[in-house]
Amino acid sequence: MNKVGFFKSIQFKMVLIYTLLILLAMQLIGVYFSDRVKTITLDSFEKSLESQSQLISWNVGEAIREARDTNVDDPNHVTDQIQNQLMELDNNIREVEVIDENTVIVAADEKHEDVVGKRTTNRLIIQNLSSNVTNKYRRTDHKSGERVDIVTTPIKVDNQHYGILYVEKSFESVYAQLQQINQILASATIFALLVTAVLGFFLARTITRPLVQMQRQVLAVSQGNFTRKVQMTEPDEIGQLATSFNNMTMKLREANATTESERRKLKSVLTYMTDGVIATDRKGNVILMNNRAEQLLGVYRHDVTGNSILDLLKIRKEHKIMDLYELTDSIVLDFSTDDETILLRANFSVVKKDNGITNGLIAVIHDVTEQEQVDMERREFVANVSHELRTPLTTMKSYLEALQDGAVEDAALATKFLGVTQRETERMIRLVNDLLQLSRLDSRDYKIHLERTEYVEFCQSIMDRFEMSKKQNIEFVRYFPRGSFYVNVDRDKLTQVIDNILSNAIKYSPEGGTITFRITRRGRNIRTMISDQGVGIPKENLPKIFNRFYRVDRARSRKLGGTGLGLAIAKEMIEAQGGEIWAESDWNRGTTIHFVLPLDRRDN
Amino acid sequence: MHREVFKSILLGALVLASVTMTFNILFYKSDFENYNPNSTKRVAIAQARNIPEVIRPNLMLEHNSNGEFGQNSTNQIQRVYTLLRQSIFRESTNYTIGQGTNNNPHYTLVFPAPLTIDALSKVFSFDDNDKSLTRSKLLIDRVEVFSSPNGRNVNAVFYSPDERSKLYTTVDHLNMNNLKGLYVDTNLHPYDRQALNGKIVYLPDNKTYMYSEISYYQRLSLEEFIPILFTDPDNVFPSRGKTEYTDSERQMERTNNVIQFVNPGITSSSGQKQDPIIGSIEWMNNFKIWTDNYIYQGVSLKNSRGDGTATFRMTLGNYMVFNTETYPNWYLSLIELSWKSGELSNYRGTLLDLNPVGGQGRIALDSGKEILDQLSSNTNVQVKKIEDLTIGYELKNPTSDSDQSISATPDWFYKIGGRWYSVTSALMNARGINSGKETPS
Numbered sequence A: 001m002n003k004v005g006f007f008k009s010i011q012f013k014m015v016l017i018y019t020l021l022i023l024l025a026m027q028l029i030g031v032y033f034s035d036r037v038k039t040i041t042l043d044s045f046e047k048s049l050e051s052q053s054q055l056i057s058w059n060v061g062e063a064i065r066e067a068r069d070t071n072v073d074d075p076n077h078v079t080d081q082i083q084n085q086l087m088e089l090d091n092n093i094r095e096v097e098v099i100d101e102n103t104v105i106v107a108a109d110e111k112h113e114d115v116v117g118k119r120t121t122n123r124l125i126i127q128n129l130s131s132n133v134t135n136k137y138r139r140t141d142h143k144s145g146e147r148v149d150i151v152t153t154p155i156k157v158d159n160q161h162y163g164i165l166y167v168e169k170s171f172e173s174v175y176a177q178l179q180q181i182n183q184i185l186a187s188a189t190i191f192a193l194l195v196t197a198v199l200g201f202f203l204a205r206t207i208t209r210p211l212v213q214m215q216r217q218v219l220a221v222s223q224g225n226f227t228r229k230v231q232m233t234e235p236d237e238i239g240q241l242a243t244s245f246n247n248m249t250m251k252l253r254e255a256n257a258t259t260e261s262e263r264r265k266l267k268s269v270l271t272y273m274t275d276g277v278i279a280t281d282r283k284g285n286v287i288l289m290n291n292r293a294e295q296l297l298g299v300y301r302h303d304v305t306g307n308s309i310l311d312l313l314k315i316r317k318e319h320k321i322m323d324l325y326e327l328t329d330s331i332v333l334d335f336s337t338d339d340e341t342i343l344l345r346a347n348f349s350v351v352k353k354d355n356g357i358t359n360g361l362i363a364v365i366h367d368v369t370e371q372e373q374v375d376m377e378r379r380e381f382v383a384n385v386s387h388e389l390r391t392p393l394t395t396m397k398s399y400l401e402a403l404q405d406g407a408v409e410d411a412a413l414a415t416k417f418l419g420v421t422q423r424e425t426e427r428m429i430r431l432v433n434d435l436l437q438l439s440r441l442d443s444r445d446y447k448i449h450l451e452r453t454e455y456v457e458f459c460q461s462i463m464d465r466f467e468m469s470k471k472q473n474i475e476f477v478r479y480f481p482r483g484s485f486y487v488n489v490d491r492d493k494l495t496q497v498i499d500n501i502l503s504n505a506i507k508y509s510p511e512g513g514t515i516t517f518r519i520t521r522r523g524r525n526i527r528t529m530i531s532d533q534g535v536g537i538p539k540e541n542l543p544k545i546f547n548r549f550y551r552v553d554r555a556r557s558r559k560l561g562g563t564g565l566g567l568a569i570a571k572e573m574i575e576a577q578g579g580e581i582w583a584e585s586d587w588n589r590g591t592t593i594h595f596v597l598p599l600d601r602r603d604n
Numbered sequence B: 001m002h003r004e005v006f007k008s009i010l011l012g013a014l015v016l017a018s019v020t021m022t023f024n025i026l027f028y029k030s031d032f033e034n035y036n037p038n039s040t041k042r043v044a045i046a047q048a049r050n051i052p053e054v055i056r057p058n059l060m061l062e063h064n065s066n067g068e069f070g071q072n073s074t075n076q077i078q079r080v081y082t083l084l085r086q087s088i089f090r091e092s093t094n095y096t097i098g099q100g101t102n103n104n105p106h107y108t109l110v111f112p113a114p115l116t117i118d119a120l121s122k123v124f125s126f127d128d129n130d131k132s133l134t135r136s137k138l139l140i141d142r143v144e145v146f147s148s149p150n151g152r153n154v155n156a157v158f159y160s161p162d163e164r165s166k167l168y169t170t171v172d173h174l175n176m177n178n179l180k181g182l183y184v185d186t187n188l189h190p191y192d193r194q195a196l197n198g199k200i201v202y203l204p205d206n207k208t209y210m211y212s213e214i215s216y217y218q219r220l221s222l223e224e225f226i227p228i229l230f231t232d233p234d235n236v237f238p239s240r241g242k243t244e245y246t247d248s249e250r251q252m253e254r255t256n257n258v259i260q261f262v263n264p265g266i267t268s269s270s271g272q273k274q275d276p277i278i279g280s281i282e283w284m285n286n287f288k289i290w291t292d293n294y295i296y297q298g299v300s301l302k303n304s305r306g307d308g309t310a311t312f313r314m315t316l317g318n319y320m321v322f323n324t325e326t327y328p329n330w331y332l333s334l335i336e337l338s339w340k341s342g343e344l345s346n347y348r349g350t351l352l353d354l355n356p357v358g359g360q361g362r363i364a365l366d367s368g369k370e371i372l373d374q375l376s377s378n379t380n381v382q383v384k385k386i387e388d389l390t391i392g393y394e395l396k397n398p399t400s401d402s403d404q405s406i407s408a409t410p411d412w413f414y415k416i417g418g419r420w421y422s423v424t425s426a427l428m429n430a431r432g433i434n435s436g437k438e439t440p441s
């Protein structure tokens, strides 16, 4: 906002108004005053001329009377006497004439002596010739343009009407005087105007200064600066306005601060929320997206802002923008690449204005990859369980049917069949036990009875047990460190883990193979490695062998009586005791299962 | 905040200043030097006169079976006048009062000029309860007192100059014997009753012997009249060598020894009603302009509002003083005041203040009848037009300033057309060889 130009400012306007009002007032005063002065001056001028001419006329009358009385015979003497009376008159008198009843000019002033003796044709004289009263006229001399006052006064000689005295006096001196008065008035007006203007200029600032301050403050507020305050000058309307304005500024500041903090909160929420958020305008063009959305969609917001959300979400083929507005369910987006599976779920909600008009879309995107995988695993698990259960049941069913069909009568066959059935049952029980154990581990409501155990000794006993019961031609090699290493373990469970690992090793070892049991201390941990020389596990399957029901070669494993749960249980148990388990393998060379357990570092 | 305080103070100062200025304008006082406008002294040129000293008779007459007898001694007349002024006159409708029905002497006082009832009631006491007298337009110049035929009452009749209009009254508080006594004490001469134009005059039947009167005189300066005649003496300017003064509305001028003042600009008609005779005397008294003895000598009324002219004539001894020269010189022995709307519109009068020193040169004047005869036979004066005839002094305008004395010469004077003429000069003019002059009309 620019500074208001002086000629557009209120200050100027007020000064203008002041001066115009003063001007008006002075004009009114001037008109009235000069009119009155004019009237009074002209009247008094006329009055004085009237008395002057009355005196002259009296003097003329007296002169005639005296002249007649002293020198009856000589009319020239009378004229001279009259003429005498007309001398020495004041200069402003233009013309004086004495006219007798026969309209003959008996005498005149020095300048008009040439008319003496002639008849007058002056209409004013003729019409007043026999008048008994003084008459006054204001006329403009049509030749010179001079304004004149004309007075005709009857001349009486010893109460007899003699004629009239005609006096013509110029008004110009009066008008000059009036002009002077008007000039004084005009200069007074100008002076008053100047004083008023200067005062008005300063006084108007009383009003405009708070306004200017307020304007500056508005400017500052509009630029976001709320710290300014209008100085409360006086408790008048402007002062109140200033106070209100300051209050408003304060409220605005508070509101702004609230908004700002809300905005920050929202921003941080948006920034740090695990869901991606995309906002679009009414046409579905992206106007805003948070970091998470960038991350999930693998784009930069600068690149996509303004693009259609349909392209962004790669759903142009399936949807139109209008669909999204009406969409109530979420949609799953497949952003999987060759390397990894990425599944996203998008929920749409409509942004509406106060008046209910849709203003845009908000899309909330979550990463559902994991969830979907868990689902898949669960389904796989159920399928696995069902499959694993069905196989023995099917076998048992067929054997039992065979027994029913008469094989029972064949004792050997029957025994064999029942043996198979029993074996299958045991297998099922074992399977169910494993599942139970796993589920107990999953739900974590099992109890681990940690006991301080001397680890090497513990392992020796297990190895000893295996060596005694071994049926195959397999050599067990033990690399045990000297000394005693104490660990806090649940002996039963660790026994189960090592049993499983060893049985696997035995299971997959060829005839005459060697199984190496090695224990080494690694810092605070103790590490156990169990290696065989079996078929090994393909590298890509290595991480999966700890999955439930995972078997590298299903057919062979089945034949070997595995369900694929053993390592899964082992992993859970090791991790439950604070350890770690992993596998290393070379295809056809053998497999090594490592696990690490923390040492109990209490010294005996 | 300081600025605001400053601004408020400035504004307050401005308001105060403007209030002061407004006050100054409204109650404007110049910073001229102080002067006391009331410092002018009360004007007193000479002295004041009681009304009866001015309005007074100049002839006392007794009418009895032998004819008219009278005399003009001021002292004697004043005694009779005083006696009558102490009486109370009551208007009477009893018209049986009449002259000649009885032989009781009638005593008459004659004023030189007719008086209005207003003026008359200033000098005589009238029992005028119903105010009928004051409404009367009568002009009275003589009063005749006599006992009723039965001798019980005293009656008085007031006459107009032509003795046609009469006002009958009965007189109280008058001892007729006292009156008679006053007449008996005086030396009465036979008088002759003459009817002139509009006036009946009583003229001495014998010769009258008089002396020329020598008098020192003193001329009043014109300036003395300025504060009397002008309302604003400071605004009066002289012209024509200080023989004329004017404030541009009024004018006062001196011609020879006569002052003439005129105020032609009187327009208002709101002035209060005032009898011009009384008004004039009061005005003269007010400024004490009576330089010598004056006697009321006539009035001319223009209207009933009191506009009119009153005239007072100088007297020397028992006689009036006249000037029969050209126009303004008449006023050498005369004071004339004209009133218009209660304001003095004209004042003409003498500037001479006489100081008589004594008589010299006895002169015998013919009887009135002889004078009338001479006028009618020797001159072309139209005797029938003569309005008044009286003995008096002629006072000529002093021409030389070096001689501070003036002489008043006894003579007969007659009045035609309101102007007095000297009988002697009329006769001399008529007698004068190759006299082409007409007798003024």
Ligand SMILES: Nc1ncnc2c1ncn2[C@@H]1O[C@H](COP(=O)(O)OP(=O)(O)OP(=O)(O)O)[C@@H](O)[C@H]1O
Pocket: A500, A504, A505, A506, A507, A508, A509, A532, A534, A535, A536, A537, A545, A550, A551, A552, A553, A557, A561, A562, A563, A564, A565, A566, A567, A568, A591
């Ligand atoms: N030492 C090994 N050599 C080769 N393959 C092995 C070895 N140990 C485990 N495996 C593979 O890992 C799979 C999972 O082993 P796991 O012990 O969990 O199941 P199992 O031995 O088949 O059945 P279970 O132990 O429940 O009776 C096996 O099916 C096998 O394919």
Ligand SMILES: [Mg+2]
Pocket: A500, A503, A504, A562, A566, A567
């Ligand atoms: Mg196993």
